[in-house]
Amino acid sequence: MAKRKNALGERISEAEHAVMEVLWDKNPISAAEVCDQVCAQRDWSIPTVKTLLSRLVQKEVVGTEPDGRKFLYRPLIARSDYVGGESRRLVDRLFGGRAAPLFAQLAESEALTEDDLAEIEALLREMRK
Amino acid sequence: MAKRKNALGERISEAEHAVMEVLWDKNPISAAEVCDQVCAQRDWSIPTVKTLLSRLVQKEVVGTEPDGRKFLYRPLIARSDYVGGESRRLVDRLFGGRAAPLFAQLAESEALTEDDLAEIEALLREMRK
DNA sequence: TCGTTTCGGCTACAGACGTAATCGAAGAAT
DNA sequence: ATTCTTCGATTACGTCTGTAGCCGAAACGA
Numbered sequence: 001m002a003k004r005k006n007a008l009g010e011r012i013s014e015a016e017h018a019v020m021e022v023l024w025d026k027n028p029i030s031a032a033e034v035c036d037q038v039c040a041q042r043d044w045s046i047p048t049v050k051t052l053l054s055r056l057v058q059k060e061v062v063g064t065e066p067d068g069r070k071f072l073y074r075p076l077i078a079r080s081d082y083v084g085g086e087s088r089r090l091v092d093r094l095f096g097g098r099a100a101p102l103f104a105q106l107a108e109s110e111a112l113t114e115d116d117l118a119e120i121e122a123l124l125r126e127m128r129k
Numbered sequence: 130m131a132k133r134k135n136a137l138g139e140r141i142s143e144a145e146h147a148v149m150e151v152l153w154d155k156n157p158i159s160a161a162e163v164c165d166q167v168c169a170q171r172d173w174s175i176p177t178v179k180t181l182l183s184r185l186v187q188k189e190v191v192g193t194e195p196d197g198r199k200f201l202y203r204p205l206i207a208r209s210d211y212v213g214g215e216s217r218r219l220v221d222r223l224f225g226g227r228a229a230p231l232f233a234q235l236a237e238s239e240a241l242t243e244d245d246l247a248e249i250e251a252l253l254r255e256m257r258k
Numbered sequence: 259t260c261g262t263t264t265c266g267g268c269t270a271c272a273g274a275c276g277t278a279a280t281c282g283a284a285g286a287a288t
Numbered sequence: 289a290t291t292c293t294t295c296g297a298t299t300a301c302g303t304c305t306g307t308a309g310c311c312g313a314a315a316c317g318a
Binding site for chain 1: 143146209212213215216217219220222223224227228229231232233234235236237238240241242244245246248249250252253256
């Protein structure tokens with residue numbers, strides 16, 4: 001199995017991703033503050049959040065800075081990088097690297113709203129320059 | 130953790146997906162034939178393929194039919210269903226369910242070729258009716 | 259009929275993941 | 289100073305995933 005290293009090489013699991021979203025939204029923050037944002041929805045307890053945070057630190061996608069006796073966490077990778085990587089992975093794996101079939105798929109499964117269509121058209125026009 | 134059931138409820142792992150691709154390409158086929166198609170690329174041995182196949186059978190996404198003393202396998206779910214589900218999951222998880230941001234992301238990370246753009250434009254025009 | 263080959267089925271096992279309890283040090287309160 | 293409280297760090301553990309070995313039954317060849 002492919003086993004890559006460094007920023008974005010180490011895969012971020014789904015649970016870890018939930019933590020990343022919180023950090024991207026606001027940072028640096030403490031473990032307790034992260035918990036305030038996710039423990040409710042995901043039904044987690046603080047230890048769980050701390051474990052996820054330390055795994056993210058290990059993977060070098062989250063950094064820490066001491067704040068008195070506690071730690072504050074902040075993401076070391078940009079959300080757009082992560083999102084871009086995941087998107088490309090999906091396109092590669094399921095659509096042979098071509099984005100058009102993905103688009104067709106979303107269209108077919110009615111995952112495209114009228115707004116989406118309009119927005120995409122706008123983007124297309126803009127790219128045409 | 131959410132634990133869904135039935136066709137497409139049970140998650141298909143990446144390795145399992147590789148096997149599904151072979152089955153979607155041609156079926157019904159035997160375990161050995163599946164191996165012929167993937168063991169080379171993924172550097173697997175037959176036991177591995179058999180394990181993956183039986184897990185897929187357990188998950189009820191692959192069916193078997195006896196062929197003399199051996200078994201032939203065939204997918205029980207359509208590729209488009211799987212692909213559609215995965216696509217929607219990604220869009221939900223990373224883009225709040227909106228497809229437009231995904232499109233923008235792909236555009237920004239230069240994952241869109243000229244051909245893709247043309248194709249998507251064509252699709253858009255067609256949908257406009 | 260007896261060994262040999264061929265399968266599928268069960269077993270294995272390490273690493274990742276989800277989820278959490280416990281431990282130990284450093285501060286805070288008294 | 290002694291205890292109480294907070295944190296991060298360490299440890300735990302069941303499940304899932306990747307990868308594969310072993311076993312027993314069936315089929316085949318002799």
